[in-house]
Amino acid sequence: MSLDFFKSMNISASGLTAQRARIDVIASNIANAESTRSPEGGPYRRKTVVFSEMLENIMNPSQAGLENLSGVRIDSIEGDQRPFRMEYDPSHADADEEGYVKYPNVYVLREMVDLIDAQRAYEANVSAMNITKSFADAALRIGRS
Amino acid sequence: MAGIYNSSFDFLGKAMDSTVLRHKVISQNIANVDTPGYKRREVLFEDFLASAMGNPEKLPLKITDSKHISNIPTELNQVDPKVVQIEDTSITNDGNNVDVDRENAIMSENGIRYLTLTRLMEINVSNYNTVLRGFK
Numbered sequence: 001m002s003l004d005f006f007k008s009m010n011i012s013a014s015g016l017t018a019q020r021a022r023i024d025v026i027a028s029n030i031a032n033a034e035s036t037r038s039p040e041g042g043p044y045r046r047k048t049v050v051f052s053e054m055l056e057n058i059m060n061p062s063q064a065g066l067e068n069l070s071g072v073r074i075d076s077i078e079g080d081q082r083p084f085r086m087e088y089d090p091s092h093a094d095a096d097e098e099g100y101v102k103y104p105n106v107y108v109l110r111e112m113v114d115l116i117d118a119q120r121a122y123e124a125n126v127s128a129m130n131i132t133k134s135f136a137d138a139a140l141r142i143g144r145s
Numbered sequence: 146m147a148g149i150y151n152s153s154f155d156f157l158g159k160a161m162d163s164t165v166l167r168h169k170v171i172s173q174n175i176a177n178v179d180t181p182g183y184k185r186r187e188v189l190f191e192d193f194l195a196s197a198m199g200n201p202e203k204l205p206l207k208i209t210d211s212k213h214i215s216n217i218p219t220e221l222n223q224v225d226p227k228v229v230q231i232e233d234t235s236i237t238n239d240g241n242n243v244d245v246d247r248e249n250a251i252m253s254e255n256g257i258r259y260l261t262l263t264r265l266m267e268i269n270v271s272n273y274n275t276v277l278r279g280f281k
Contacts, residue, residue: 004162008169015176022179051180053173069173072180121178124245128172131256135168138263139161143270 005139007070008132014054014071015125021074022049022118026111033106036094043094044104046080080105153269157262163190163226164259170228171252174243181239185248190226197224 025047032044052075056068082105090099167188177183208215234242 004165004169008165008172011169011172011176015172015178018176018179051177053177053180053183069169069186071173072176117179121175121245124175124178124249125172127249128168128175128252131252132168132172134256135165135259138260142263142266 005132005136008135009129011069011071012125012129012132014073015128016122018049018051018072018074019118019122019125021077023115023122025049025077026115026118029104029106030108030111032104033108033111035104036092036101043084043102044106045084046082046104046106047077048080049077050075154266157266157269159224160190160194161259161262161266163188164255164262166226166228167255168252168259171248171255174248175245175252178241178243178245180241183241183243184230184232185243186228186230188226188228190224193224193227 029046032038035044038044051072054070054073056070084105085103086100087103088099089095089101092101095101167190170186170188174185206213206215231242236242236244
């Protein structure tokens with residue numbers, strides 16, 4: 001049972017990793033809000049992170065009960081399929097014959113809101129981890145005096 | 146003496162275990178705050194304990210034969226915490242029902258509970274020390 005302290009820490013750590021990955025993706029979206037070229041061709045496509053719950057014994061899902069908790073993992077990073085932003089700018093190098101440029105489907109305001117959400121979730125995981133530490137401290141004090 | 150040992154150490158230990166388990170479950174809920182379809186979990190322990198201590202929340206089955214099965218734990222050491230999934234609510238469009246503020250509140254409450262239990266355990270141990278060393 002004493003291992004539960006470390007399990008709680010690992011769970012919170014996985015939450016921190018997940019939220020940090022989300023913040024990285026948001027940063028990438030904001031940085032590329034005006035990128036009209038990307039490796040896959042066309043403008044940059046907004047990315048989103050999809051999380052999934054992680055349970056122990058994932059090799060044998062029948063044994064993975066509600067008590068074998070082990071946090072969260074990043075399931076995939078997916079492209080947002082909404083249409084690109086069209087702007088009229090014939091002077092742009094990537095303008096089509098009619099003078100329209102396809103800009104990424106990134107809306108910076110929306111990204112900022114997501115960023116705050118991710119930050120709050122990150123802080124919540126930090127406070128969970130701090131409480132785990134205070135638990136371990138309290139348990140170690142038993143019998144010392 | 147044996148009575149003191151059983152009731153305090155085993156019982157406090159069990160309560161501490163269930164509190165640590167609850168903390169783990171809350172950590173899991175918080176870690177999965179953005180997981181689509183995730184449903185929050187809760188640890189049930191205090192209600193079972195209250196039943197075992199003679200304040201049943203639900204009606205006990207009548208036992209008229211030694212082979213009958215009881216629906217509530219009759220002894221304190223039979224009380225085990227249980228993790229349950231809360232399926233019937235949803236607070237975001239993706240089917241997730243974790244409310245971080247609520248989890249934080251439960252986590253703080255649970256932390257105070259744990260600190261209280263460890264304090265009681267400390268007092269217990271120091272009582273033993275008093276007996277073993279003699280009163281000076």
